[in-house]
Amino acid sequence: MAQVITSADQIDFTVDERPSMPLPTEVLMVRPLHFSVDYVINPHMADQVGKVDKIEANNEWELVRSLFDQVGMNIHVIEDQEGLPDMVFCANQSLPYIDEDGNEHVFMSIMHADERKDEVPYIEQWYRQNGYKIHFLDEDNISDFEGCGDAIWHTGKRLLWGGYGYRSSLEAYETISDTFDVPILALELVDESFYHLDTCFCVLDEDTALIYPEAFTNEGLEMINKMFDTVIQASKYEAEELFACNASCPDGRNVIIQQGCTDVNKNLRDNGFSVHEVSTYEFLKSGGSVFCMKMLLW
Template sequence: MRYLKADQLDFTIETTPPMPLPRRVLMVTPDHFDVVYVINPHMEGHVGQIDRTLARQQWEALRDTYQKLGFDVHVLEGAPGLPDMVFCANQTLPFLQENGQRGVVLSRMHAPQRRAEVPYLARFFEAQGYTLRSIPEDVPGSFEGMGDALWHPGHALLWGGYGFRTDPAVYEWLAQTLGVRVITLHLTDPDFYHLDTCLSLLDAGTALYVPAAFDDEGRALLHRLIPHLIEVPEREARELLACNAHCPDGRHVLIQRGCTETIARLRAAGFEPIELETSEFLKSGGSVFCMKLMFF
């Protein structure tokens, strides 16, 4: 079932089926990363401004951090002519069903410039033994994978953002196809064009969020289901993409360096922030969460 309003909720997080946290990480090399077009507000003024040597150093530091935390990191080579393929959270949605079946839903990218990225990820997951699911032609609109669709930590519950990149009709299909509940959140600010730029789920009961990115119904849904919402200052959210942080284990939070107030609030809530530099990727509208894909 797809939920649009807080008064539709007929469950709690605790009553949703469990789902283990993924332990494998996919990253795509940044060898071809660049800003060559503008498809989100963060790209404005940055065409041709990427330092690829620095981008590679920042990418390697993120890869090394996941490895040090004990995750199994897989690396896929980026493809020429696909400068945004490095943001590998967007091309698929990995899932794990109760019967143990592993699969991915293939994205239908909104921007034509990014559509050729999807087959590369599809081939990777097919080689991993994953079932590939494509959105049927009769389901309208685009879908941008884990840029907009986020699994609730430890539960088979999906949060889905829509308004800029993903069509809400896709979530109805996902709910039926995967047999899960989907909470849909309307994104209203173009700076927060993906859900992963304004909501970071840390553990089953805690999340970072940017209130201004959502409408009243979205904020009500978040407050009803997540008991500990940590508000991110708008400057850090807009300029440093603080909400594009990632908490892979319910404890450590990988986040852009310099998000001072957000980091203080994370520490006060009992988390361990790990500051990383993603300045080159910020120029394209992405940071930590965009640069990896967790899979089962």
């Protein structure tokens, strides 16, 4: 039965009480051959149309890829497609899951912007070729859902965090919760610069999260603070300009993050994390960084 939670007083379990889920060991990435800023669908893209250095973008992407390799992840690469400049942000087109029997599932996204809708079939093809059970949302009743841009697994637990308000509909989480049989803690986003949950919320390990608090309602902050022992807060500058919260911590230890996040990185190290800085400046022009550029899989 679906369990979509929107306030702390509705939470009737602790993190420890949720069943364990394996940590991901695989990473899916999309090569940025056609990456550019050709249109404006978020505030970060304003004034950036035509300004991407494609050679530098490819160099940055290769370094992100190499860092995931260095921390022990197995990497799969999909070629991007002409006319789909944002396909490189492959956190957005799907939500994968591994059930308790080890079967692999995936919900395909309903992209909010028309410019990105044609990305989804290419990602779906990869899942089909790799034996995933494919699930779809009812497009007649659900307007949008942008995969792991808004839906983020709690490290090592069968518990999902779901952002809504700009790119994903709250109604989508009813279907996802019911299908996967997991509770979903739904967080309303209230700042258009933080249009995806992965721009303002990063689960680091079972007990620790990195957030930009001003992106959430008071109800959302109460849920976050109830479910994590430690909540690291990013400043407006590091969150909005450097996408600090769009970091990725695939193994609960190693954090790959945009370079220059001085205060956040100190807090990460003080809390026992290993920090790996990388330049994603070309991708920041399109409103994305490390987390957006990959999909974690099992």
